[in-house]
Amino acid sequence: xxxxxxxxxxxxxxxxxxxxxxxxxxxxxxxxxxxxxxxxxxxxxxxxxxxxxxxxxxxxxxxxxxxxxxxxxxxxxxxxxxxxxxxxxxxxxxxxxxxxxxxxxxxxxxxxxxxxxxxxx
Amino acid sequence: xxxxxxxxxxxxxxxxxxxxxxxxxxxxxxxxxxxxxxxxxxxxxxxxxxxxxxxxxxxxxxxxxxxxxxxxxxxxxxxxxxxxxxxxxxxxxxxxxxxxxxxxxxxxxxxxxxxxxxxxx
DNA sequence: TTAATGTTTGAGCATATGATCATATGATTA
DNA sequence: TAATCATATGATCATATGCTCAAACATTAA
Numbered sequence: 001x002x003x004x005x006x007x008x009x010x011x012x013x014x015x016x017x018x019x020x021x022x023x024x025x026x027x028x029x030x031x032x033x034x035x036x037x038x039x040x041x042x043x044x045x046x047x048x049x050x051x052x053x054x055x056x057x058x059x060x061x062x063x064x065x066x067x068x069x070x071x072x073x074x075x076x077x078x079x080x081x082x083x084x085x086x087x088x089x090x091x092x093x094x095x096x097x098x099x100x101x102x103x104x105x106x107x108x109x110x111x112x113x114x115x116x117x118x119x120x121x
Numbered sequence: 122x123x124x125x126x127x128x129x130x131x132x133x134x135x136x137x138x139x140x141x142x143x144x145x146x147x148x149x150x151x152x153x154x155x156x157x158x159x160x161x162x163x164x165x166x167x168x169x170x171x172x173x174x175x176x177x178x179x180x181x182x183x184x185x186x187x188x189x190x191x192x193x194x195x196x197x198x199x200x201x202x203x204x205x206x207x208x209x210x211x212x213x214x215x216x217x218x219x220x221x222x223x224x225x226x227x228x229x230x231x232x233x234x235x236x237x238x239x240x241x242x
Numbered sequence: 243t244t245a246a247t248g249t250t251t252g253a254g255c256a257t258a259t260g261a262t263c264a265t266a267t268g269a270t271t272a
Numbered sequence: 273t274a275a276t277c278a279t280a281t282g283a284t285c286a287t288a289t290g291c292t293c294a295a296a297c298a299t300t301a302a
Binding site for chain 4: 194196197215
Binding site for chain 3: 273274275276277278279280281282283284285286287288289290291292293294295296297298299300301302
């Protein structure tokens with residue numbers, strides 16, 4: 001029978017399950033890990049970026065290809081790619097003046113497959 | 122040898138790969154599916170929500186538990202839960218005046234596992 | 243019915259996001 | 273070297289997001 005305490009681990013309402021807060025905290029991810037994971041999901045949580053990632057899984061593309069594909073400016077694409085690069089989710093290779101981007105993380109393919117199943121159920 | 126055309130499927134730069142735009146479009150997800158998937162990822166792409174979903178995978182929790190766990194107001198929790206409910210990612214059961222929330226989609230567990238691997242690599 | 247508890251809702255606000263435009267950079271070509 | 277092309281960056285703006293507060297709502301107890 002849990003003893004009523006005042007503290008962060010204790011829910012201040014009368015529901016009888018205060019201990020759940022403490023055990024949830026024990027099993028919680030570290031802040032760093034939680035934020036890394038959230039960042040990954042956030043990167044995939046935009047319609048244009050997801051469409052892009054889906055396309056890049058199939059074939060590398062240059063910036064202007066991507067811009068035409070998504071129907072946004074090359075500048076907007078470049079901003080998105082910058083973010084994805086910083087998260088190491090994509091990488092590029094240069095061929096003359098053209099940069100070809102490709103996926104750089106094998107997990108995104110798996111994630112997209114599962115999300116697709118979710119969408120279809 | 123691709124014929125230069127003006128049109129949405131053609132990248133307007135000089136890179137030689139205009140056909141990639143057309144083939145990318147062929148293989149693209151439907152807009153609806155793409156948006157459903159992006160919504161799922163977006164829902165998981167916030168540090169507090171992800172922390173919550175991780176905890177709910179282990180055990181159901183009531184709103185005030187969650188608020189104590191996350192360190193935000195019950196109102197803020199309720200707003201987040203509303204969004205997750207609308208996406209059918211969580212559901213609840215009532216016990217007297219208390220609502221217990223739980224996960225309502227088996228895909229999120231898989232997604233979180235993969236994202237965790239990503240984070241640890 | 244009245245009061246209390248747990249949850250939800252709406253308004254308001256600060257910050258984040260995603261796009262555009264204008265401009266800068268870097269590589270190639272003349 | 274200068275000009276051109278592909279891409280990147282910085283400023284800016286409209287909208288989205290996530291939180292708090294105050295008030296409403298639903299369930300239970302007195």
